[in-house]
Amino acid sequence: MDEMDFGLYATYIFFAVAVVAAVVLPLVSALKAPAGLVKSLASVGGLVVVFIIAYSISGSELSTRAVAAGLTESSSKMIGAGLTLFYIVFVVAALGVVFSEINKALK
Numbered sequence: 001m002d003e004m005d006f007g008l009y010a011t012y013i014f015f016a017v018a019v020v021a022a023v024v025l026p027l028v029s030a031l032k033a034p035a036g037l038v039k040s041l042a043s044v045g046g047l048v049v050v051f052i053i054a055y056s057i058s059g060s061e062l063s064t065r066a067v068a069a070g071l072t073e074s075s076s077k078m079i080g081a082g083l084t085l086f087y088i089v090f091v092v093a094a095l096g097v098v099f100s101e102i103n104k105a106l107k
């Protein structure tokens with residue numbers, strides 16, 4: 001085994017450990033404090049609702065270049081929904097930052 005193979009295998013192992021830790025540790029802490037779990041589930045539910053809205057308003061038009069690249073109407077609609085969701089979440093986060101700064105300055 002040369003050095004590159006060792007590095008790749010080490011990266012795979014570290015990535016697997018990180019994924020397991022990212023999934024298991026929040027679940028453990030959520031089971032210790034179920035009230036936080038309810039808030040998290042409400043946030044995820046809100047994000048799903050916003051995604052459904054973004055999906056319903058996104059278009060499925062295809063250009064000739066997109067067809068040549070192998071995109072379908074459903075993949076175009078999903079990409080549009082993802083972009084719309086990103087824009088909505090970005091604007092809400094920016095407004096949250098502005099609101100918190102104004103609120104902190106007034107106190």
